[in-house]
Amino acid sequence: MTEFxxxxxxxxxxxxxxxxxxxxxxWGLMIGACVVYILIGLIVQLITLHLIAGxxxxxxxxxxxMATYQIKGNLASIIATLLILPLGYGFMxxxxxxxxxxxxxxxxxxxxxxxxxxxxxxxxxxxxxxxxLWTLLLVIPGIIKSYSYAMTIFCMKEDPQEANYNEAIxxxxxxxxxxxxxxxxxxxSYLGWxxxxxxxxxxxLFFVIPYWYAARMEFYEDLMAExxxxxxxxQMEKLxxx
Numbered sequence: 362m363t364e365f366x367x368x369x370x371x372x373x374x375x376x377x378x379x380x381x382x383x384x385x386x387x388w389g390l391m392i393g394a395c396v397v398y399i400l401i402g403l404i405v406q407l408i409t410l411h412l413i414a415g416x417x418x419x420x421x422x423x424x425x426x427m428a429t430y431q432i433k434g435n436l437a438s439i440i441a442t443l444l445i446l447p448l449g450y451g452f453m454x455x456x457x458x459x460x461x462x463x464x465x466x467x468x469x470x471x472x473x474x475x476x477x478x479x480x481x482x483x484x485x486x487x488x489x490x491x492x493x494l495w496t497l498l499l500v501i502p503g504i505i506k507s508y509s510y511a512m513t514i515f516c517m518k519e520d521p522q523e524a525n526y527n528e529a530i531x532x533x534x535x536x537x538x539x540x541x542x543x544x545x546x547x548x549x550s551y552l553g554w555x556x557x558x559x560x561x562x563x564x565x566l567f568f569v570i571p572y573w574y575a576a577r578m579e580f581y582e583d584l585m586a587e588x589x590x591x592x593x594x595x596q597m598e599k600l601x602x603x
Contacts, residue, residue, distance in 0.1 A: 368583075368586065368587040368590045368591065370540075370543055370583050370587070371579070371583060373546055373547045373549075373550035374550070376547055376576045376579045376580055377550065377551075377572070377576050379576070379579040380572055380573075380575035380576035380578070380579050381572070381575075383459060383460055383575050383578070383579065384459075384571065384572065384575050387459060387465065388568075388571070390465065390467060391455065391456075391459070391571035391575070392567050392568060392571055393467065394452060394455055394467060394470050394571075395452070395567050395570050395571050396567050397470060398448055398449075398452045398470065399566075399567070401445065401448060402441075402445050402448070405441045405444050405445055406437075406438065406441040408441075409437040409438075409440050409441040409444070410434060410437040410438070410441075412437070413433050413434075413436055413437040413440070414430055414433035414434045414436075414437050415430075415433070417430055418430055443482075443486075446473070446481070446482060446485045446486070447471075447472075447473025447474045447478055447481050447482065448470065448471070448473060448474075449473075449485070449514075450472070450473035450481045450485060450514055450517075451469055451470045451471055451472040451473045451474075452470055452574075453514045453515070453574060454469060454472055454473075454514060454517075454518050455469050455470060456571075456574045456575050456577070456578040457514075457515055457518040457519075457578060457581075458518075459575070459578075460575075460578050460579070460582065477521065480517070480525035480526065481517075483525065483526050484513065484517060484525055484526050484529050484530065485513075485514075487526060487527060487530060488510050488513050488530055491506065491510065491530070492506055492507050492510060505541060508537060508541040508544055508545060509533065509534045509537050509538075509541060510530055510533050510534065510537075511533065511537060511544060511577070512532075512533040512536060512537060512581050512584065513529050513530050513532075513533040514529075515533075515578065515581045516529045516532040516533050516536075517529045519585070520532075536581075536584040536585070536587070536588055537584070540584060540587075543580070544577070544580055547576060547577070547580055548573075551569065551572075551573050551576070554569045554572065554573070555569055555573075557569070558570075
């Protein structure tokens with residue numbers, strides 16, 4: 362039986378370098394999209410909080426009033442998160458379009474609210490529910506599963522016809538099998554960048570977040586390359602056994 366060498370992944374630094382190159386001449390677009398994405402998220406959170414929970418009780422010692430306000434606040438947060446789910450899909454999807462040179466436009470940020478709104482909501486809701494359920498068991502399993510599901514949106518973009526709902530999640534789990542630590546180390550390599558981004562009143566995060574997302578897209582490209590490499594090795598093995 363022939364033994365083939367394993368697929369060689371890039372280092373975290375190489376992913377960052379590749380991300381920087383991918384963002385060349387597109388920094389303005391992606392930073393602008395990041396600003397709008399975060400601002401819309403904050404505005405939606407504030408509006409839903411105001412509409413559902415109203416103003417905070419004037420008497421903070423009134424435990425019953427404070428408890429009611431807290432419950433309404435949590436409900437408002439859940440509703441706001443649901444409202445902006447497709448926006449998260451659009452923002453992350455922009456990095457897929459950019460890497461594949463599919464003509465990334467600012468309007469792509471709102472792609473999730475278009476004709477694919479049903480599978481987008483369905484898939485991301487399932488992903489969120491699965492992550493919450495695992496986290497309820499223990500925090501660590503929840504974190505591990507979140508890395509298993511990390512490529513779900515990219516899988517949806519890769520195959521919009523078939524990769525929806527559980528299929529997209531399962532594809533993410535498949536390609537992340539044995540690669541979760543690699544992605545964790547890539548994320549960890551951005552810790553310093555995020556700390557620096559917080560220093561100027563958090564404004565630097567508008568730069569760091571697109572840089573990070575672009576690196577994750579580069580990682581996804583290697584995951585797909587590994588999948589193709591393994592399939593080719595299996596085909597060669599079958600041919601040699603004939």
